[in-house]
Amino acid sequence: xxxxxxxxxxxxxxxxxxxxxxxxxxxxxxxxxYEQRVQYANSTIAKSQEQLVTLTKTIDSFYQxxxxxxxxxxxxxxxxAAVRGKLESVKVDAEEYHIQAEDLTDDAGGxxxxxxxxxxxVNLVNDKLTIQEKTNNLFENPVSSWQKPVNDxxxxxxxxxxxxxxxxxxxxxxxxxxxxxxxxxxxxxFANAQLTRIKxxxxxxxxxxxxxxxxxxxNYESYIALAESIGQVRNLTYKExxxxxxxxxxxxxxxxxxxxxxxxxxxxxxxxxxxxxxEAFTEEYAEPDDEQ
Numbered sequence: 309x310x311x312x313x314x315x316x317x318x319x320x321x322x323x324x325x326x327x328x329x330x331x332x333x334x335x336x337x338x339x340x341x342y343e344q345r346v347q348y349a350n351s352t353i354a355k356s357q358e359q360l361v362t363l364t365k366t367i368d369s370f371y372q373x374x375x376x377x378x379x380x381x382x383x384x385x386x387x388x389a390a391v392r393g394k395l396e397s398v399k400v401d402a403e404e405y406h407i408q409a410e411d412l413t414d415d416a417g418g419x420x421x422x423x424x425x426x427x428x429x430v431n432l433v434n435d436k437l438t439i440q441e442k443t444n445n446l447f448e449n450p451v452s453s454w455q456k457p458v459n460d461x462x463x464x465x466x467x468x469x470x471x472x473x474x475x476x477x478x479x480x481x482x483x484x485x486x487x488x489x490x491x492x493x494x495x496x497x498f499a500n501a502q503l504t505r506i507k508x509x510x511x512x513x514x515x516x517x518x519x520x521x522x523x524x525x526x527n528y529e530s531y532i533a534l535a536e537s538i539g540q541v542r543n544l545t546y547k548e549x550x551x552x553x554x555x556x557x558x559x560x561x562x563x564x565x566x567x568x569x570x571x572x573x574x575x576x577x578x579x580x581x582x583x584x585x586x587e588a589f590t591e592e593y594a595e596p597d598d599e600q
Contacts, residue, residue: 345406350413356398357415360422366391367426370433377488378455379436388434395430398423435482442475443492446499448543457494462542463502472499506546509537513553522560531557 370387372378400412400420444450447461476496479489512534516526531554538554541547555565 342407349407353400353413353416353419357419359394359398360419360426363391363394363426367429367433377486379433383437385437388430391430395423395427436488439475439478439492443495446472451495454488454491457491459498461495461498463499465543465545467499467503469503472496502542505537505540509550513550516557517553520556522557526557526561531561
C-alpha cells in the first residue's frame with residue numbers, strides 16, 4: 309500500500325510543479341506583452357509630437373497669410389476633414405493603449421494639450437467657413453470680399469428674415485468677436501436692408517392698387533416715391549414685378565408706362581467719364597432689441 313501511495317504523491321507533485329512553471333511562464337509572457345505595449349505607446353506618442361507640429365502649420369495655412377482672422381479664399385471643407393482625421397489618429401490617452409497612465413512618457417500631457425488646442429482651432433475654422441457659406445447663399449453671387457465689406461450684393465428671391473436671423477443667431481452662439489464677425493454682420497445688414505425695402509414696396513403697392521385698380525391713395529407724390537424706391541431694388545425678378553405694378557398705377561393716373569430700367573434712379577448713376585456704375589445701396593439695418 310505504501311509504495312503506490314508514494315508513487316501517486318510523486319505524480320501529484322510533478323503536476324503541481326508543472327502548473328507552477330506554466331503559471332510563471334504565463335506571468336512572464338503577460339509582463340513582456342505589457343512592456344511591449346508601453347514601449348509602443350511611448351514611441352507612437354513621441355512621433356505624434358512631430359505630426360502635431362505639421363498639423364499646426366496646416367491649420368495656420370487655412371487663414372490669409374500673416375494673420376488668423378480671415379480665411380483663405382480657396383479653403384475647402386475637404387481640407388478641414390483631412391486635418392480632423394489626422395488629429396483623431398493622434399492617441400495620447402493611456403486607456404487607448406491598454407496601459408497605466410503612470411507608464412506614459414512625461415511629454416504625453418503636453419502633447420494632449422496641444423492636440424486639444426488644435427481641435428479647437430479646426431472647429432473655429434469650420435464655424436467661420438460654414439457661416440461664410442450660409443451668408444453667400446443669401447445672395448445671387450458670392451461675397452466679393454470678407455476682409456472689407458463691399459455693398460454690391462444682391463439678395464436672392466427666396467430669402468427671408470428668418471434665414472438672415474439664423475445666421476445672426478449662429479454668430480452669437482459662436483462667441484466670435486473679431487473683425488471677421490463685424491464684416492459678416494455688415495453683410496447681413498445689407499441683406500436685411502434690401503429685404504426691408506422690398507417689403508415696404510410690396511406694402512405700398514398693396515395700398516395703391518387693389519384688384520388691378522388704383523385706390524384713392526394713388527397720386528403723383530405716391531407714384532414718384534414708389535418709382536424711386538423701385539429704382540433702388542437690385543434683384544431683377546422683384547424689380548420687374550414691381551415695375552409691372554408701377555406701370556398699372558402710372559397708366560391709370562395718365563402718366564404712361566416705364567421699363568424696369570426707367571423706374572426711379574435704377575440704382576445707377578454716371579461718372580464724370582461717362583461710365584455707369586451701380587449706386588451703393590446705403591440703407592442701414594438696425595437689429596431690433598431682444599424682448600425678454
